[in-house]
Amino acid sequence: MLSALVAGAASVVVPHPAEARARSFLCSTIGGVPTTVAATADGRSVPVIRWTSRAFDNAGWTAARRCQDVSTRFDIYNREGRLKYLTTGRINDMPVICTTTSMGGGCDRLLYTLKPGQSASATLQNLLDVRVKARAPLVESNGRTYLSINELLDPSPVTTPAVPAVEPTGADANRLF
Template sequence: MRLHALAVASVLAVQPSVHAAEPLASSISCMDAEGIPATVVSTKSGKRVPIIYWKSETFSSSGWNPTRRCKEVSARFQEYHQAGTLEFITTGRMNGMPVLCVSKTDGGGCAGLLYTLKPGQNATATLKKLFDIRNKPGAAPLEETTARLYVNFETVVRNKAASGVTSSPSLVKPVAGPNQSAPLF
């Protein structure tokens, strides 16, 4: 019996360790995707994958048109990506307001603000709509706990890249203009 346990331990010791998949994203920025401001992931393989299209004019009257929101939120995505905190996107509350934020773990708390929602806005519904998440086979992945929704960022990028939701470099261009860094709403 002792020899058998030693043999199993020896086999396990020489097995290569399992590592998480290499992140797809090399950078995240706001680009013009066929006339629509979009948060775009540039992958390490050279693909440009739009993950959010900024179409709503809801906040334009307060100075936050789609282009400005795209630039600000895309810059935050990039900041969290570089810091290694962009694992999951979830909902939360900051300063009494509903928000979309990043979390390092499924079930974890907000580690950084992506953007603030309007008072009373349903954060879970907004997150589902933002990433076009549907409750059907083949839709974007989601992790729902009883309290909050968690969307795995890398899986969203992988699914959108695999489903052909990518753009050629000629159709996705950097958005011109200065990058504002004021609060969103």
């Protein structure tokens, strides 16, 4: 689904960790839309995910329920120190957004499942777009895309080169890494 990141061809934003650290994550309704929000150490509330899709409603996963469940996962993984980077993967042949503690690492913990056929890389791009309200410098690739959670929360980002990563193929491509 994703193609390999080309070294030097793209940039990602690197946070200032002291400014960006999230105290907690919660589900809040903003403009009538369930939204996962990060409460930062400096007192800001940063919208992370606006839950508008109805794709999982028939399975009992309404936007409000997904917001509550995923916000709780964000909060737990953050408290456990496992919420360093967001990345992509596949579970049961479905695209997912998950966490990892290191750039280049595989999925450690599931955050949420995407709709069949939805681009996980584009979804990470959209998460960053929610924060900066502009096109961010991530590239869809054969490798996994990595996004620092602090990147979403940092009020004053700086730009550095992207780090390439290679996605497994074959039987390993459908496992949670």
